[in-house]
Structures are given as structure tokens and as C-alpha cells.
Amino acid sequence: MSHAPTATDPTPAVAGPPVEDLPFDAVLLVSFGGPEGPDDVIPFLENVLRGKPVPRERLLEVAEHYRHFGGVSPINRQCRELIDALRPALKEVGVDLPIYWGNRNWHPMLPDTIRQMADDGIRRALAVVTSSYSSYSGCRQYRENLQSALGGLGDDRAPLINKMRVWYNHPDWIAVNAERVGDALGRIPADRRDSARVAFTAHSIPESMSRNCNYVTQLTETCRLVAEELGIPEGRWSLVYQSRSGRPQDPWLGPDVVDHLEVIRAEGATDAVVHPIGFISDHMEVIFDLDEEAKDACSRIGLNMVRSASVGTHPRFVSMLAELIRERVTASPERRAVGRFGPSHDVCPINCCLLPARPPSSGAG
Ligand SMILES: CC1=C(CCC(=O)O)c2cc3nc(cc4[nH]c(cc5[nH]c(cc1n2)c(C)c5CCC(=O)O)c(CCC(=O)O)c4C)C(CCC(=O)O)=C3C
Numbered sequence: 001m002s003h004a005p006t007a008t009d010p011t012p013a014v015a016g017p018p019v020e021d022l023p024f025d026a027v028l029l030v031s032f033g034g035p036e037g038p039d040d041v042i043p044f045l046e047n048v049l050r051g052k053p054v055p056r057e058r059l060l061e062v063a064e065h066y067r068h069f070g071g072v073s074p075i076n077r078q079c080r081e082l083i084d085a086l087r088p089a090l091k092e093v094g095v096d097l098p099i100y101w102g103n104r105n106w107h108p109m110l111p112d113t114i115r116q117m118a119d120d121g122i123r124r125a126l127a128v129v130t131s132s133y134s135s136y137s138g139c140r141q142y143r144e145n146l147q148s149a150l151g152g153l154g155d156d157r158a159p160l161i162n163k164m165r166v167w168y169n170h171p172d173w174i175a176v177n178a179e180r181v182g183d184a185l186g187r188i189p190a191d192r193r194d195s196a197r198v199a200f201t202a203h204s205i206p207e208s209m210s211r212n213c214n215y216v217t218q219l220t221e222t223c224r225l226v227a228e229e230l231g232i233p234e235g236r237w238s239l240v241y242q243s244r245s246g247r248p249q250d251p252w253l254g255p256d257v258v259d260h261l262e263v264i265r266a267e268g269a270t271d272a273v274v275h276p277i278g279f280i281s282d283h284m285e286v287i288f289d290l291d292e293e294a295k296d297a298c299s300r301i302g303l304n305m306v307r308s309a310s311v312g313t314h315p316r317f318v319s320m321l322a323e324l325i326r327e328r329v330t331a332s333p334e335r336r337a338v339g340r341f342g343p344s345h346d347v348c349p350i351n352c353c354l355l356p357a358r359p360p361s362s363g364a365g
């Protein structure tokens with residue numbers, strides 16, 4: 001089986017040698033981006049929400065979350081730390097490629113990074129997108145961002161960019177998340193540990209979006225594998241959602257983490273680990289929506305909440321990324337995955353993670 005891009009590859013082909021003969025000559029970390037000072041907050045949020053059916057009130061409410069932390073999201077720093085860790089890890093697996101970094105919503109912005117790559121003579125790059133699961137937001141929208149950034153360059157200068165596969169069922173992703181949840185369980189008094197609940201959280205998305213992708217299936221599989229590794233029986237863990245956006249009348253994935261914590265408290269639970277399995281780092285959605293909002297709710301209802309860390313720059317997560325990069329740039333047939341589904345595709349099929357049709361807006365305008 002060939003892993004070279006096919007006719008279904010949505011990234012534009014460029015003039016030059018046939019793509020299968022073009023070696024990768026760079027890695028491009030692709031992420032969400034976040035503000036790095038108070039003046040960045042509103043323009044950043046306007047970038048995130050341009051063209052999206054999200055009310056202005058929601059934007060202003062989320063601006064307050066960022067202001068609460070001085071207008072600085074930790075996400076850009078976390079990307080820098082990840083790149084600093086990935087550089088030696090790539091060398092370790094024998095891949096000697098430069099790493100570039102570009103964001104969807106805040107500086108360094110993808111179009112600037114990709115212009116720099118073209119200036120540096122890069123011909124083909126592997127995009128490592130910081131989303132572990134497939135959805136329009138985490139997959140296709142990033143491919144669209146890459147494509148429009150490339151569109152700003154002439155065909156003779158635009159590098160070919162391919163997206164790396166998702167790793168939701170990679171054994172190291174499972175192991176590192178299990179280790180993090182295990183650490184959090186260790187912070188619960190021993191006599192209550194075996195009855196503690198585990199709430200895995202992921203970013204909510206509109207139900208219409210989730211029907212077009214494998215987001216829920218992949219998340220459920222990851223949670224199942226992590227729980228299995230820790231010996232947590234089925235009734236003691238749940239996959240729940242956080243950070244709902246959009247219009248109140250549009251259905252989004254639930255239950256919401258706070259509602260869930262209230263329910264398990266009412267059922268008699270005294271302790272809960274909340275683990276942000278949907279993210280790779282403790283960025284704003286984690287430190288505000290979990291450490292402030294969910295934590296406050298737990299103090300109110302008398303539930304001991306322990307928030308476990310996302311993978312961050314755990315050495316085994318970093319070496320997993322290096323392994324996956326090596327796998328793709330060498331077209332290795334060894335593609336590790338555990339559980340029910342096997343390794344995810346290298347090249348997105350034509351209907352991968354489509355944008356759902358917009359619901360008709362209600363009222364006049
Ligand atoms: C699936 C998914 C991921 C996980 C995959 C991935 O990691 O990419 C993710 C990650 C993130 N989401 C983030 C922040 C925000 N997401 C928003 C809005 C939205 N997210 C959505 C989905 C996702 N989002 C959706 C469907 C919307 C509605 C608007 C739209 O249809 O696009 C808004 C607008 C305000 C609001 O309404 O909340 C903000 C500020 C940050 C950065 C945090 C920081 O600054 O540290 C990160 C990593």
C-alpha cells in the first residue's frame with residue numbers, strides 16, 4: 001500500500017517533480033494560537049469567530065476569561081515548549097528537518113510562516129496539527145487554513161503541505177493520558193480512590209458538525225482504552241464536554257462537564273478526576289473552564305475535584321510525535337495503533353470532516 005498523496009488529497013499539487021518523489025524537507029506545527037497581551041484579546045476572538053454563528057455576547061464573555069489571566073493565553077508558550085522538546089526528539093529518531101510553526105488565529109499566523117518557508121526554499125512540509133481527534137475544527141478547517149495561506153503564494157513558490165494522521169489510538173497517547181489520570185487518582189485519599197469517578201472532557205462541537213466526522217467515536221475509543229489501562233470499570237468513567245460556544249438554540253455535544261459533576265454528586269460521588277483528554281496542553285479552555293468554572297461548581301456542591309494535567313511535553317508524547325513524523329516522512333509500513341480501529345488515514349478522503357450545512361438563522365437577520 002502506498003502512503004503517497006493521491007488524487008483525493010485536498011492539498012494543492014504544485015509544479016515540479018511528481019509528489020511521491022518529493023522528499024519532506026520541513027515539519028510545520030499547526031495550532032490554534034492565543035493572545036499574548038490584553039490588546040490581543042478582541043482581535044484574536046474576532047479571528048476565531050469570523051463567519052461563525054456565535055453571538056457577540058459570547059465573544060465578550062470569553063474576552064473576560066482571557067482578561068482574568070492578564071490577556072495572555074498559555075497556548076503559544078506551550079507550542080514553543082513543544083517545539084523545543086520535539087527538536088532533539090526528531091534527531092533521536094534520525095529525522096533532520098527544520099520545524100516551523102504557524103497558527104490559525106494568532107501570531108505567528110500561518111500565511112506569514114508559509115511565506116517564510118517558501119523564502120527558505122521549502123518544497124514539501126509535514127503539517128503536525130495539535131488536534132488529536134478529527135472534526136471540522138480540528139482537521140478540515142486547518143487544511144483550509146493551509147490551503148488559503150498557500151494561495152497567497154505563486155504556484156512556483158508554494159510548498160506542498162500534507163497533514164499528519166491523528167494519534168487518538170496510538171499506544172503512547174493512551175499510556176501518557178493513563179499516567180496523568182493515575183497521578184490525579186493518587187491525589188485522592190486512598191480509602192476513597194476506588195470509588196472516585198473519572199470525567200474525561202473534550203471541546204464540545206455542534207451536533208451537526210459531529211455527524212460529519214468521527215470525533216465522538218475516536219474520543220470514546222481513547223477514553224475506553226485509557227480506562228482499560230487503569231482498570232477503571234465502565235460505570236466509573238464518562239466522556240463529557242466543555243467550552244460550548246455557538247447559539248443557545250443550536251444543539252451541541254453534551255453533557256456539559258458541570259452538569260455531569262452535579263449529577264454524579266447527587267448520585268453520591270465524593271471525588272472526581274477531571275481529565276482534559278480532548279486537548280494536548282493546559283491552555284485557556286482548561287485553566288478557565290475547568291480550573292475556575294468546574295472547580296467553583298464543585299466547591300458549591302461539595303465534590304472533591306482533582307484536575308489532571310493534559311499531556312503537555314511529556315517525553316513519551318513528544319517521542320510519539322517524533323515517531324509519527326518519522327513514520328510519514330519515511331513512508332514506514334509500521335504504523336502503531338491499539339484498540340478497535342487501526343491507524344487513521346495519512347491522506348484525508350474527499351469527504352473527511354466536512355463543514356455542516358448552516359442551520360437557517362431564525363428571525364430577521
Ligand atoms: C474541536 C475544538 C477544539 C479541539 C481541537 C483543537 O485543539 O483544535 C478546539 C480547541 C480550542 N479552542 C480554543 C479557543 C476557542 N474556541 C472557540 C470556539 C470554538 N471552538 C470549537 C471547537 C474546538 N476548539 C468550535 C466549534 C467553536 C465555535 C466557533 C467555531 O465554529 O469555530 C472560541 C471562541 C469563543 C467561544 O465561543 O468559546 C475560542 C476562544 C483554543 C485556544 C485556547 C487558548 O487560547 O488557550 C483551543 C486549543
Ligand SMILES: [Fe+2]
Pocket residue numbers: 203
Ligand atoms: Fe475552540
